[in-house]
Amino acid sequence: MSGLISILLKPFFYFRILHLKGKKQLTTLCFHNISSTYDPYYPALHPYIFEDLCKYFSKHFQVVNFKTIEQYQNSKKPLMVISFDDAYLDYYEVALPILEKYNLTSVLNVITVCPDEKRTYIWQTFVNFFKRIDNEQCLKFGRHYNFYYNNFNPEQFVLAFTQFFQSLEKPDIDNLALKYLEERDYKASKMMSWDQIREVNQKGHEIGAHTHNHYYINSLKKEEIAFELKHSKKRLEEELNIPISTFAFPGAKYNEENITLAESIGLKNCLLMENKTTSIGSNRIYRYLSYGNSTVRLLIQSLGIESLLRR
């Protein structure tokens, strides 16, 4: 409680809130895993930190989604959107009860292949796995699958590896990845089911699209990009029986052409990734990115609410 009082006394805080309200700025946040499980390679935000943030947001912001934002145009508090990408099971099991406790709505951007095929999105999981294995293992793997890369540089390797895998036919990619992960007993992230997504929608949260397979679209052909956008929108609309108009680009990879394409197929709220606020009314929404406990410090500093760190 004393932390909150000290926040109230901070002139910078007042300035920040007045600035956001006066300038009609929307603050949009992007979260991923909320969990107490520690994974140094794919860090989650600890639930107690997430709860502190929610407590703070519920007091000082009007939290909306893109379906409800119009009703709050004249809100006394600055507006905020809390979004979650990918639809991990911990959104449903951990984040949702906390959001409900503080009566906060959210936007959940779903990778539709996951509930469709009852599995995680192999591509990202595999790349994450790949980042943690060493040079020698990478090369061994490359040779095993007839893929050679001699000059090891992690970033270049992941890129070359991406191109190699994307040159394969689906479901070869997924079968190869699954086999590799199973052989090494790698525990992939658990994802939400259609029933859980439907329940979240019925509770008034907004469901957005996040492509079907979660490939980074800058590495796809034009028609593949169109498929990823259209098919994910279609699957959500079929399962939820509502129009879907919000879309988040995977991995913050996008260009002007991609945004125009999304808008042209009815995904009018494009969620982008840049640590800044958005003018209310604009459909290109910048988001502050937060992964694990370390990145939340940056988020808190960006939002001007550092006092939350003193607990």
Ligand SMILES: [Zn+2]
């Ligand atoms: Zn994502």
